[in-house]
Amino acid sequence: MSSISIIGLGGMGRAIGARAVEGGHAVEVVGRDAAKARNLAAALGGGATAGTFGTVPAGGIVILAVPNASAVPVVSQYADALAGKVIIDITNPMRADASGLTTPDGTSAAQEIAKAAPASAHVVKAFNTVFGHVLATPGRPLDVLFAGDDARAKANVSAFIESLGLRPLDAGGLEMAHWLEGTGLLMVNLARHGVGDFNFSLGVSNLG
Amino acid sequence: MSSISIIGLGGMGRAIGARAVEGGHAVEVVGRDAAKARNLAAALGGGATAGTFGTVPAGGIVILAVPNASAVPVVSQYADALAGKVIIDITNPMRADASGLTTPDGTSAAQEIAKAAPASAHVVKAFNTVFGHVLATPGRPLDVLFAGDDARAKANVSAFIESLGLRPLDAGGLEMAHWLEGTGLLMVNLARHGVGDFNFSLGVSNLG
Structure with a gap:
């Protein structure tokens, strides 16, 4: 059992949170809207709690489940509150018409988030190649592709993914x-x- | 049944050729080494023939199964001999260490091939997300992702892929x-x- 925090109260955060509760983890959900966070924690059950936005998350793993455009600003706002954390970036930096990515060439949302995060934090990209509603449906065998530079952070994330039945x-x-972000884009185009x-x-x- | 030409005598050309013969297509194989092309045609059987490198291919669909670094030079050398053809680009423009692509940002091997090809030819990217030895093993259900701009060329390629049992x-x-080329790169990194x-x-x- 790990302690994990999910920043973001949308469908993807909820889907990961539900699987994490089911996997026996201590889950904290965090959003700017404290009442909505409390409601999500209650809906998740299993002792899930609502944290306070902008303060040190309870979890060693912090899942950044906000829209891509908000990811770097949120990480910048958290600043040292994310020191030492394993940050999972699940975002898809995609143009609205899915014709391409919004990130400049030669970088990625995950790398930009890593630049904005404290040096002691480790960013791992994961979950962006799974559609939220697919993840939310229980009992499906799904592959979760991930990438990162720190071996220990990656081992943690890998074990966490496995604990979700993935x-x-x-x-x-x-x-x-x-x-991986390009694969997210490719998936939307395949869907279309x-x-x-x-x-x-x-x-x-x-x-x- | 279609008439298809395969330029390139390596493992990928052979794997597609074998499936095309099995699918009942008239297959022509073409390479700079005419003796090697004749040997491959004989090995494929099913009436497969060896064409002459640099001349108008027999097939309406031309599969460019040469190493990526040779693709644009070969298309340039063929020049008007490829007029009106549907060209399938299967190449993976990958750095030797699989750390990235060799193509500049904002383009792709397929787009560069399209620029080098006659205006009346239509380039479709396909097969680059399937490993050659996997394709060569019969009886496996495989997904072949493809992309292109011309609807009719894409419909031809789609029907051709389906005729190969894919x-x-x-x-x-x-x-x-x-x-798609990034997905080829991702696959090598997943394999590693x-x-x-x-x-x-x-x-x-x-x-x-």
């Missing part, structure tokens, strides 16, 4: 976050052209 | 080739970190 797949260093709806997961099949 | 998944316009070997396929699972 399969962690390490894609390498944080420079691969750019391509190739697969026909958003009710699918992306993953790998081991052969042989 | 599932075509349309990822959108040719600008998505950049992200997350999946443990190269014996896997990437695809989507339809849910619900």
